[in-house]
Amino acid sequence: MSELLTAAQMRAIEKAAIDSGAVTGLELMERAGRGVVEAMLDWRPELATAPHRAVVLCGPGNNGGDGFVVARLLTWRGWKVEVFLYGDEARLPPDAAENCRRWREMGEVRPSADLDGFDGYAEIRVDALFGAGLQRDLADAEALRCAQAIRGENCVAVDCPSGLCLDSGRFRVPKDQRDHFLDTALTVTFEFEKIGHRLADGPQICQRLRTVPIGLDRLKAMREIGRVRDPGRPGRFDRTAAVTMVPPSVSEPSNARDYLAKTFNTHKYTHGHALILAGGVGKGGAARMAARGALRIGAGLVTLGCPPAAVIENAAQLNAIMLRPMGDVDALTAALQDPRLAALLIGPGHGGGEATRAMTLAALAGNRATVLDADALTAYAGDPGTLFAALHERCVLTPHAGEFARLFPDIAEKLSQPATRGPAFSKVDATREAAARAGCTVLYKGADTVIADQTGRAAISSAHYDRAAPWLATAGAGDVLAGFITGLLARGFSPMSAAETAAWLHVECARSFGPGLISEDLPEQLPRVLHELGVGGAGRARSG
Secondary structure, eight states, X not given: OEEEEOHHHXXXXXXXXXXXXXXXXXXXXXXXXXXXXXXXXXXXXGGGSSOOEEEEEEOSSHHHHHHHHHHHHHHHTTOEEEEEEOSOGGGSOHHHHHHHHHHHTTSOEEEGGGGXXXXXXXXXXXXXXXXXXXXXXXXXXXXHHHHHHHOSTTEEEESSOTTBOTTTOOBOSOGGGGGGGOOEEEXXXXXXXXXXXXXXXXXXHHOSEEEEOOSOOHHHHHHHHTTOOOTTSOGGGSOOSOEEESSOGGGSHHHHHHHTSOOTTOOGGGGOEEEEEOOSTTOOHHHHHHHHHHHHTTOSEEEEEEOGGGHHHHHTTOSSSEEEEOOSXXXXXXXXXXXXXXXXXXXXXXXXXXXXXXXXXXXXXXTSEEEEOXXXXXXXXXXXXXXXXXXXXXXXXXXXXXXXXXXXXXXXXXXXXXXXXXXXXXXXXXXXXXXXXXXXXEEEOSTEEEEEOTTSOEEEEEOOGGGOOGGGXXXXXXXXXXXXXXXXXXXXXXXXXXXXXXXXXXXHHHHHHOTTOOTTHHHHHHHHHHHHHTOOSOOOOOOO
């Protein structure tokens, strides 16, 4: 499991390392510049064998200092390098100023205004203008011009492409100019990825992402994170905890064998009974896909509960999945008397209105592990308080953006508002606040899926870069995800672990199948994915 940091957390970690005497700021800057050059040559190894040309745009902060180091190291390799500076050289921070001085012993520093006259071809353009420290919109005309001039299909960004908020992934460039800023070829960041590399606009702007070490003690760094306070986020959601990126540890081979495998000397009820509630005649497809997902992910048995009129339709399409007539609250309440029922799902294809509201409240009254998806969420649009009052900590909500806005309109409004100064409100912030309000785990779907629980713990399941899975943009994919989560809950996973693990496996199944994927294919890819993880039959039962 890897950590994703905010800009403030990364600054605190670097400061703590410098204050301890373990490293100097100049040493960190030198390592960062070296890491950029090494990542660049790894990306394009043909550049290592002959002299080439580069143009480096340095900014007024330490990101610019990294740029001066890159320029110096490339020059030592025999490259012809031209360096431009945006800002006042006399006001550079001390370490950046020292690296500027060192570069001046080798070459010229030209004002950024001269970029207009730069007409030569360069194999590499280095964007060291603004990095993680940018806390405002990139609205200054000269800064916009410079940032646009350095962009191109051969642009390498230091820490992040200029204009990207690394706390949120929001691109802080006027909307009417964004198309001119999409040509960053490679982004190189240091020691830890940042939240903004994985959220919102971040992946599209960064294109390719490489994380290089700069010699920080990661254990000490993680302890330092707990002491960070962000004045822009007072109170509970001040970003004091690191955000993790799934795959969670359960997806590592040894843990996968332990927790996703089935154990010896057990029976089907050991691995949980899941109940999936379905809609009426002609509306059962979503629930059937969810049920298939729950069964494939290892629930010992799965029952589909549907209105009596839909039993024959579902029976014609299901074999290993059991059926039970369940058309009203009384029938559901009777089913919940079975103590062997471990988890249930309501929402996919269930329909809206009062009937769904009543069934949802009855499902929650059993206090079992429960996933609420689709119609079970939409049914409470305009009255989310009634739902929140019934939820408990064993629940998982799985909204997409539209459903999230219906349940949490004020939080969604904050997420949509522009942030002209300070760290922008992020999808992580929004999901954490939603989980605290609901009192349970919330999985906010998207290519940048965010999962948070009521304690503030948060994780990102990112389907970007080398894990891109655009084939998941197909009807029913979310229903299968809800089934995966339900199956893991039935097996005894905690709500947060079930959501994290299901989200990761969901993407892996899509990547395993590839182009042409439809939702029915997702559960059928699980055997292959689990086999590649090394999941066998020698594990132990999961206990949360």
